Amino acid sequence: MNRKNVSYISEIVSLIKKAQVIASQNGFKNLLQPGLVKEMIIAEILGHEVSKEKHEPDAYSITDPRQSYEYLSCFEKGTFQFDRMFKSPVEKREKSLTRITRNEKIYCAIFSQASPLTVLEIYELEVPTVLTEANRQLDRSTNDISHISFSIKWVQQNGKKIYQTSRES
Numbered sequence: 001m002n003r004k005n006v007s008y009i010s011e012i013v014s015l016i017k018k019a020q021v022i023a024s025q026n027g028f029k030n031l032l033q034p035g036l037v038k039e040m041i042i043a044e045i046l047g048h049e050v051s052k053e054k055h056e057p058d059a060y061s062i063t064d065p066r067q068s069y070e071y072l073s074c075f076e077k078g079t080f081q082f083d084r085m086f087k088s089p090v091e092k093r094e095k096s097l098t099r100i101t102r103n104e105k106i107y108c109a110i111f112s113q114a115s116p117l118t119v120l121e122i123y124e125l126e127v128p129t130v131l132t133e134a135n136r137q138l139d140r141s142t143n144d145i146s147h148i149s150f151s152i153k154w155v156q157q158n159g160k161k162i163y164q165t166s167r168e169s
Helices: 003-025 036-046 090-101 127-140 152-158
Strands: 048-050 059-061 068-075 079-086 105-111 119-125 145-151 160-164
Touching (some): 036 048, 036 068, 036 119, 036 160, 059 068, 068 079, 079 090, 079 127, 079 152, 090 127, 105 127, 127 145, 127 152, 145 152
Antiparallel strands (some): 048 059, 105 119
């Protein structure tokens, strides 16, 4: 066995375990829950608190926890999406859409492909704008369950850029 490989793997595992201890001490049961690390990165930039529950909004205001936020992220050539949104029946559609409507704002963060934990840009979108587009996509879908996606171009045209990393980062 190559000792160099064992060494770097051990170091990575050790750092992840240390990070999980800190996360646990602060109410995060599973640091490696899909999306959580990116949500933490976005929240740190925006000055929000990250939600500790999976089926809640992604973050909320530190000064007013009643203000919640949803974070969507992708890489430079990707798309943002809400997965598993119901077109019908009506009750399930309304419940799906609460993932949008329960929030004060929706934030879309573009991460670097070359440096996957680096945020390049963040856009702030108004809830009614996102809701209108989500309803349009659901209405056009031929499936009862769909992924609602937003291109980077659509986000740039409909949102407001509120963060851009300096290229030296």
